[in-house]
Amino acid sequence: MPAAVTDIVHVGLAVVDLAAEVEFFTARWGLQPVHEHDGCVYLAAAGSTHPYTVRLRASAQRMTDLFGLSAASRADVHVLHAQVEAAGARIIQPPAPSDRFGGGYGFRFFDPDGHAVEVLTEATARTPQPVGDTDPIPLRISHMVLHSPQHKQLERFYREALGFRLSDWLGDFMVFLRCNRAHHRLAILPGPPALNHVAFDVASVDALMRGLGRLSAAGVELQWGPGRHTAGNNTFTYYSTPNGNTVEYTSDLEDVDESTWQPTVYTPSPETMDQWGTGRIIPGNRPHAELAADKGLWQVPA
C-alpha cells in the first residue's frame, strides 16, 4: 500500500538578522518562543499540537533550511522513505529516532530541486491553547508555495513520492496539492527553485482583518490583500518579514471531500487571484519577494 504524508508541520529559516526575525514572528506575528538550542530558536503556533512551527537561526545569507511533513505512523515513515528513494531523491538521513527538539521518528531527504525535507511521526505533542474566533494569532501552518524551474516534475514528485493529491490548477501555471482535507498544503509555480511564501491559518476573516490592523499599527506594511483567492476560496493578506521572507495570514481555506473532489483548471485572471477585487486597491502591492534560487538548496540542515 502506498503511504501519504498527513500535514505540513514546520519550516526552518536562516536569516541575517535573527533578533529582528524573532521579534517579528513573536511580537508581531503571534507565535510563541518554546525552545532555543545550538543557535536555533523554535517558535510554536498557539493552536497547533506540533512542538514548533517555525525554526529560525542566524546565517550570513537568508535561506530556507527545511520543511517538515508529518506521517501517521512509523510504518508509513518506512513506506514513504522507500517511495522517496524509488523516486530518485537523495536521502540525507534514513529513518531513525530524532534527537532534535520535538523528537519523533523520521527521515530527511532533498526533493528534486534541492529543498531539504523531513518526514516525522510521533513528535512530542504540545497542548494547544484556546484561540478565540477573532484573535489574530496563527493556528498552524496553512500552506507553503514553492517556485520550481520544472514545476510539473516537482508536482509529480510530491504526488508520487509523498502522496499529495491534485486539488486544482490555475492554468498550467500554478498547481494546488493537498495531503489532508485542506484544499492545499503545497502549491507550486514556475520560477527559480525557491520558497515563495509560508501561510498561517487564522480562525476567521475577523481574525485576518484584526491582524491587518494590528500589524499596520506596528508599522508592518501590507504587501498584498486583503482578498480572497478562488482556488481554495481562502482569504489572504501578505507581508514581508524584516529579513525578506514573505508570510501570509489566511482563513476559511476550503475543505475537500476526498471521495467526490474533481480538480478544476481555473483561467488565470485578476479576478481569479482576488475575487473581491480589494487586493488591487492599494498602490504598489508587491505580492512576493524577488525571485532568485534559494541559498539553502542542497545544504544539509542542522
Ligand SMILES: [Fe+2]
Ligand atoms: Fe498563499
